[in-house]
Amino acid sequence: MRNLMLRATGVALLVCGAASSAYATDPTAKWCQGVKIAAFPGGPQGGVFANNVYNGYRQAELDLGPSVTYYFSNWDPNTMLNQLQQAIATKVDGIAFMGHPGDDATDPQIDKAFAQGIIFTTANTALPKAQAKYGPEGMGYVGAPNHAAGYALGAEAAKRAGIKSGDEAFVWGLKGQGGDRGSRTVGVIEAIEKAGGKVIYQEIDKATDADPNAGTATFVGVMKANPGIKLVVTDHGALTANVGVYARAASLKPGQVFFAGFDMSPNTAKAIKDGYQDLVIDQQPYLQGYLPILNLCLTKKYGFSGLDVNTAGAFVDPKNVDAVAPLAAKEIR
Known part of the structure; x- marks a missing residue:
């Protein structure tokens, strides 16, 4: 009888051990803390659309815990490129960029970033050549096709x-x-x-x-x-x-x-x-801020490949504007 009890106890311990190993990672607050990111909202500070992207960036910064530096560019591709060079020089861990300058102008800087161990991802305007090259290393795209x-x-x-x-x-x-x-x-x-x-x-x-x-x-x-x-x-x-x-x-x-x-x-x-x-x-620009930060954190911490998310899935017109207007007032939609 005693041997049976011991065997039963051993089985129970094995089951408990298997259960605990299945949940080896507990949820962690601010799990991206210590990661440094440069983020580009695109337009002027406080401007339409750019502010929605910025709000998404800031919420992700609060939720996930990285340290984020912001670069406002007035939608000017040359300004974006100059700021990108500055961001790379600061040796951040990741860059969330808007691809307005295009592949030809931006890709040499992306090559430089990845060569230095900096993860690069895009929002709003894609850089398809660079994404095809660096997608497995974390470069994604969040925005409309x-x-x-x-x-x-x-x-x-x-x-x-x-x-x-x-x-x-x-x-x-x-x-x-x-x-x-x-x-x-x-x-x-x-x-x-x-x-x-x-x-x-x-x-x-x-x-x-x-x-x-x-x-x-x-x-x-x-x-x-x-x-x-x-x-x-x-x-x-x-x-x-x-x-x-x-x-x-x-x-x-x-x-x-x-x-x-x-x-x-x-x-x-x-x-x-x-x-x-x-x-x-x-286009749901809030997501074009939040998700690139998440992308960079997932790649930096866990080695995930780049996210590719289509954010432009719906029309707004007089029939449904009342559902969206309160969120638009908060610069979330």
Whole structure:
């Protein structure tokens, strides 16, 4: 009887041991503490979209525990490249970058970073050549598949605006920037032209890229010169947030022209409710901040490969804006 009890106790101990080994790692608070990261929100400090990305970065910093230094670039690719060189020189553990300068200009710096043991990942604008090369070492992408997102918005806007053969549409974008970012504007144009629309195109100049109010005169001029425009697409979150200003400056009434654009913001939500903005594709920029920090921490601590996440999965319009507006007011959506 005693031997049976001993054997039973031994079996119980083995089972307990197996159970405890299955849960060998307990959840750990601030598990990325001690890791140094350089993060690029993209635009001006406090600016539309850039602030949502920044809020995502800051929440990840708080949740996970790394030390993060921020670089605001006014959406200027040359500024981003100069700041990237500075970040690499500080010997951080990881860099969360926006790929606006493109592969050709950025990849030599990415090579340098990985050679020094610095993990590099991207958001908002992809660097596909570098990602293909360094994905196993932690380089991912969090954002929209830009050409597809541009095409989706252009097609949906053309459909809802009732664009027919020969109808005029004004596209205000960044085609000239080239690369993945420029491909989003190309996608918008291709979709409208496929629907039969005649595209009037205007490149967003550097001043308007940094401050959307600087483009008011440009918008008014285009609309006055082309009074038949039925559809306007603003391929820039800050310009989309300024649609109410542009429309009033051009003496447009709500609903007179169909407006479509990228990215939610408090002003965009208001423009939708006021009847000026009709359709927005939501890139969820908060995730473009939070997830790259998570990516870098997972790679640094556990050797995971890069995350690849499509954040542009939904449209916002007058029917569903009430669900998103409170989060837009907090600069989360």
